[in-house]
Amino acid sequence: MSSAVVADRFRELWDEIAPIGRDARTGGYLRYALTEPERRLREWFRAQADRRGMPVTDDGNGNLFARWGDPDAPGAVLTGSHFDSVPHGGAYDGPLGVVSALLAVDELRAAGVTPARPVVVAAFVEEEGARFGVPCLGSRLLTGAIPVQRAAGLRDADGVSFAEALGDRPAGARPELLAGCSAFVELHVEQGRALVDRDAPVGVATAIWPHGRWRFNVTGEGNHAGTTRMADRRDPMLTWAFTVLAANKEARLRGAHATVGRILVEPNATNAVPSRVTGWLDARAAEPGPLAELVEAVRGKATERARRDGTEVTVTEESTTPLVGFDAELGRRLAALLDAPTLPTAAGHDAGVLAGALPTAMLFVRNPTGVSHSPAESAGDDDCAAGVTALARVLEELTCR
Ligand code: HGY
Ligand code: MN
Numbered sequence: 001m002s003s004a005v006v007a008d009r010f011r012e013l014w015d016e017i018a019p020i021g022r023d024a025r026t027g028g029y030l031r032y033a034l035t036e037p038e039r040r041l042r043e044w045f046r047a048q049a050d051r052r053g054m055p056v057t058d059d060g061n062g063n064l065f066a067r068w069g070d071p072d073a074p075g076a077v078l079t080g081s082h083f084d085s086v087p088h089g090g091a092y093d094g095p096l097g098v099v100s101a102l103l104a105v106d107e108l109r110a111a112g113v114t115p116a117r118p119v120v121v122a123a124f125v126e127e128e129g130a131r132f133g134v135p136c137l138g139s140r141l142l143t144g145a146i147p148v149q150r151a152a153g154l155r156d157a158d159g160v161s162f163a164e165a166l167g168d169r170p171a172g173a174r175p176e177l178l179a180g181c182s183a184f185v186e187l188h189v190e191q192g193r194a195l196v197d198r199d200a201p202v203g204v205a206t207a208i209w210p211h212g213r214w215r216f217n218v219t220g221e222g223n224h225a226g227t228t229r230m231a232d233r234r235d236p237m238l239t240w241a242f243t244v245l246a247a248n249k250e251a252r253l254r255g256a257h258a259t260v261g262r263i264l265v266e267p268n269a270t271n272a273v274p275s276r277v278t279g280w281l282d283a284r285a286a287e288p289g290p291l292a293e294l295v296e297a298v299r300g301k302a303t304e305r306a307r308r309d310g311t312e313v314t315v316t317e318e319s320t321t322p323l324v325g326f327d328a329e330l331g332r333r334l335a336a337l338l339d340a341p342t343l344p345t346a347a348g349h350d351a352g353v354l355a356g357a358l359p360t361a362m363l364f365v366r367n368p369t370g371v372s373h374s375p376a377e378s379a380g381d382d383d384c385a386a387g388v389t390a391l392a393r394v395l396e397e398l399t400c401r
């Protein structure tokens with residue numbers, strides 16, 4: 001297929017899903033796992049697979065798999081990504097990998113390729129952790145990286161558990177499904193500017209920074225905003241404000257990344273000193289050591305400030321992902337095949353979880369601004385078409401050689 005045809009096919013499929021879950025006010029996406037918009041995308045995925053004669057299975061954890069090739073043949077090459085988004089996230093983070101995988105199958109079929117090993121296109125559930133709080137929940141369940149009991153009991157802001165949203169208790173680890181796979185290759189929009197700076201439409205990932213999420217519960221004394229003297233207050237918001245400043249400083253000192261993007265305040269009234277503040281720290285670093293130091297430094301600063309403010313702080317680790325080194329041989333082979341640059345990322349992905357279970361690689365597609373987890377996230381159709389063709393070549397290489 002010419003790149004123009006691939007770009008047209010991409011635009012055609014992309015326009016089918018673009019309106020789903022898009023917020024008219026911000027232009028961002030509200031595609032939380034197993035909510036109505038994401039369910040519509042799952043149905044779209046099933047319809048696309050049916051149109052291609054690709055039977056779809058569910059692994060009992062909410063992950064969908066569409067298969068091209070002999071159902072009993074071993075060594076399937078797994079590809080795909082996720083549909084769910086962060087609140088008001090961009091269009092490409094996740095869906096680009098699923099749409100590109102379907103189009104890569106089309107491209108191979110149009111070229112008359114009959115793979116010796118099956119291709120399986122996956123749509124993983126709850127990659128962002130935006131609804132149930134643990135990122136890569138679907139791929140962690142599939143690989144046994146999270147206890148079923150814990151996953152089943154995770155609750156969203158309305159108190160709905162993952163098991164209730166799934167409609168059943170998650171199946172948990174499916175080693176037999178993974179045993180039938182020889183590799184996993186996830187295509188994803190780059191969430192940075194490395195490919196822009198190298199003037200390349202496609203790149204190959206080398207590693208994912210270790211990273212995690214920690215919940216800080218700060219309790220104090222709720223009181224009247226007007227009649228409570230400043231000296232008499234035990235204000236958790238004050239403790240939290242200092243903690244946020246400390247996180248920023250401690251991260252800069254270590255070349256690490258610390259983000260506080262989510263907070264809950266009780267009672268959350270303009271004229272009341274809060275009784276409780278819950279804040280989440282997202283911390284990441286190129287190496288495990290600085291990451292651990294960063295988290296401990298922030299924990300220490302929060303505890304120290306709480307003593308001064310007469311408040312209490314508890315810190316709970318909600319999820320962590322170790323340093324992921326993708327399969328070096330596979331990465332070298334793909335970078336040579338595609339004549340593409342290699343690059344690490346500080347963004348987490350299902351590929352970071354699958355890397356613990358089978359040889360795994362990631363392809364990145366150029367993002368002109370590098371902005372992600374924002375309505376401003378973008379990627380050009382020509383680069384997306386280049387990503388489809390690159391993925392088709394990779395799938396042919398891994399299923400036919
Ligand atoms: O948070 C991340 O890095 C990913 O987008 N879930
Ligand atoms: Mn994301």
Ligand code: MN
Binds near residue numbers: 082093094349
């Ligand atoms: Mn993603």
